[in-house]
Amino acid sequence: MNGGFEAMQKQIWEWTGYNAMTTRTTERERSLEKDQVEVRIKSIGICGTDLHIMEGHTGFSQPPLPLGHELAGVVERIGDGVVKWKVGDRVCIDPLIGCGKCQECLVGHKHRCRESGEIGLQFPGGWQEFLVMPSTNLYKLPDSISFAEATQAETIHCCLGGVDKLTIQLGQNVSVIGDGPTGLYYVQLLKAAGAGKVSLIGMREKRLELGIRLGADAMFNLRAHAAPLAAETEDIVIDAAGTESSLRLSIELLKKGGQLLLFGLPGEPILVDIQTVVLKELTLLGSTNAPQVWLRVIEMMASGSVQVKPLITQYYEFNELDKAVEFARNEPDEVVKVIVNHK
Structure with a gap:
């Protein structure tokens, strides 16, 4: 030794x-x-x-x-x-x-x-x-x-694993709900992946403003906007908040055939509008760890792709x-x- x-x-x-x-x-x-x-x-x-x-x-x-x-x-x-x-x-x-x-x-x-x-x-x-x-x-x-x-790198690797599960096409509209560190990392990763308009939705003005500086195209403060976006405008939504209200908003914002990445963890079981999920033919994805992406994360951090x-x-x-x-x-x-x- x-x-x-x-x-x-x-x-x-x-x-x-x-x-x-x-x-x-x-x-x-x-x-x-x-x-x-x-x-x-x-x-x-x-x-x-x-x-x-x-x-x-x-x-x-x-x-x-x-x-x-x-x-x-x-x-x-x-x-x-x-x-x-x-x-x-x-x-x-x-x-x-x-x-x-x-x-x-x-x-x-x-x-x-x-x-x-x-x-x-x-x-x-x-x-x-x-x-x-x-x-x-x-x-x-x-x-x-x-x-x-x-x-x-630990947090970013979880986020990158989630992005990898999505099918992202150039120019698609994506919303991230949750303005904590994971939401701010998701904004950067989505832009690097070629997403079009990326909107950050949260409740803290300073964090939302930081999201804009990190690449978000729009920000919406839920304390000021009851309906931050029109219904069925988003191709992809990432729920990084993990609350019943954020899940409800995610389902509302998604277009038919849209993708919903569930990332935030609720503290207790919550209700899901399954009928709308089925009728809109949404794809629901869950994501936690992603052991295979660690080296990519370090490369992205070193290059400045993720700040x-x-x-x-x-x-x-x-x-x-x-x-x-x-x-x-x-x-x-x-x-x-x-x-x-x-x-």
Whole structure:
């Protein structure tokens, strides 16, 4: 096993209950298993999913647990059998871990593995100084991508996987409902894919204005527009909000034969107007992870096809992670993406 091991302990932040977290010091893993690596975490993105977990709105995570799945860092140690990585490599982290043996894993669909789980959701996440994971969960970063920007490769890869499922023809009208980070990434990816008019629909003026700067052709604030667009004007709608009202609006906006990509996760079961879906012959697509697109995401980030820096609105240090989470939770009109950096 290679790499230094001077510090025997590490600091972690742990989710402990409803909107509660605490910090403590614990032992680092003294040895790595075959094909494992230890990464020194350099940057962490605070995701809306982290906030939903802490509020108890998901059923897939249980405290106490270090959260954090938007991560980038530096390889600190490598286990036996690791040949692709060396100490000091700059990497971003794919948090999804499959069994590696089932049919879905073997064909590259580990997100469909029945035993799969994610770092920061089911497994201990990156709210810590050092994190051990399979060596196959790393992707090399070019020097042109900062650690802070690299944390967003995880989110962008989910969005790109969704775009890949759509049939996009040049010049088509597309609406994105939801002005959070995923909606803003979808705007950029859709323009790169050749969509015509891309409209961003949301409820926060600052985010909508940012969407225009990132390539959206039109923006509509639902607080000001009860009906942002006329019915049956859109060829494609992406619902990145995941609410009953956003789904209803999506179905209303779509032309007959249109495509609806369902991406936002509602906190509970919601009603769907199936009759209209059937009569309009809509295609409904769901999308989560997309393990096959990580390298493309890094290439797009490096080329500037997808911009991350304009979305980063606040920076905190690791010892202020609790303050970062609190700000993200309490100041939604001021936040797009909060990043926590290690020194």
